[in-house]
Amino acid sequence: MSSTDSIKATHNDVPAKLPFLRQVNRRLLTVLALLATIMFFRNPAALTGAAGCFLFIALWSGVPLRHMVKRLLLIVPFGLGAVVFIPFQGAGTPFMEIGPWTATQEGMDSATVILLKMVCANVLLTYLLFITPLFDLIRSLRSLGVSAIFIEIIGLMMRYFFLLKEEAASMVSAQRSRGLELRGWLWSRRTYKRFGELLGVLFLRAFHRSERIHQSISARGGFSGGGMSRHHGESIQGGGSAAIEVRDASYSYGGSNIEALRGVSFTIERGVKTVLMGPNGAGKSTLISLLNGLEEPSSGEVQVLGKRWTRESGMRLRQRVGVVYQDPDDQIFSTSVEEDVAFGPRNLGLPESEVKERVADALRTMGICELRGRSPFELSYGQKRRVAIAGVLAMRPEIIILDEPMAFLDPKSRDDLQAMLDELHGLGITLMVATHDVDFAAEWAERVLLLKEGRLLAAGTTDLLYDDALIAKADLHLPRLARPFRLLHGVKGLRPRTVQETAQLIWKLMMRGPGTSAEEDEEARKPDVRRGR
């Protein structure tokens, strides 16, 4: 069970016991009012009494004592850090001396008051968060008139809180499976060192993730300050016939000598289904950033939809070229599925009726209408991926680029996704899929781009995927359906792409014996042949 699942389960299991606090709005208002009130308290005894009352209510409402103690312990270092110098500031009755410094009685009282306020606030917020699903909490904030931007920021912070928590948990369990000993950790210097390393890696991961989510928000107009108006005057089908034209493009990441792309040239016509393939580090993601206008080539030229775009004009390009990133958690950031899908169209400045229509269309195309009111925190990986694609679809782009869309999907979801890609293609959208999946590429694509170490090895039809030498050079392997034919004597050049084509070739081999050749292979591919898997 993931942490979000457990939180959800806890919320469902523990209803608020005070009847008037059953409604989230009232609960939220009550807690906010209590928080505001205790801020005016100056008396340590009164604050201690208040903390005791809040603690009693929280425990009575079902918050486990262990959970409460854990939360309180969490604030101890911050609380002490915040108040430790207060007793030594200002004049007053001397209380104690540490070296040249004198703590005063008045200073000690101020520090105690601040610490007690922190405890009160922590108990109240723990109570609120424990008995209220976060999504409901945010919905209530919205209904209380808190600004949308503020809520989006809270949503983002919540998203990262859970992601970081889950990443930290998975890193600790990975380390434990490799011998990290947590028993007696208090006394072990080695464990402290290991935790320090883990913390560093966690921050690095968080940094990279925030970079990706920033890209994703920016791609959907999130930082345009409302200036991302729809290109009304701009012809959707403007420019030449090519959707993408890359000429001798190179790219190096700033501060590194690594040339992620070196003199890459290719053209993709509109409406063509293309796969971008290559081993890890080949430059696929970098190329996607160039095509989406997030980066500009260091040299050479990238033209998308007949225009050369700069990083500044890239915002308008991203209305027309949608990118679906590999990890949907990098892309989903709003507090409900509907909000998330509506994020891009709202940034286009469209009227609310059109936003709603686009959202409904995108959800329908992705088959996730029933998820519209759900929190993205509660979705499975496959569902999140659909939401991410719906978010891009709602922008009505002319080109959609998907980075490893099949990764981590179960077989049924893969088939669904492939069918959905065909549906999008039927709508006239130019599709480019970066993938390592040769079987999918062979069956689905019309055009193949093979990259390695930043260079374009080859560009052409799916026949490239059956070229043993080229495939080996690109660190790929032959499509599975073609492999058995390689073992048969006298059978050459067969390139079955689907199970249906393979069955036909096997049937022909059985009827005629070895000698079935590339011509018969072509025969099996004729349009009247219904494709199956």
Ligand SMILES: Nc1ncnc2c1ncn2[C@@H]1O[C@H](COP(=O)(O)OP(=O)(O)OP(=O)(O)O)[C@@H](O)[C@H]1O
């Ligand atoms: N932010 C960065 N800073 C410096 N170098 C980078 C950065 N991102 C990628 N690179 C380097 O650029 C090269 C191409 O990386 P890229 O991520 O484009 O490859 P990829 O084909 O998408 O790989 P994968 O299949 O593993 O996702 C690699 O050598 C990589 O180390």
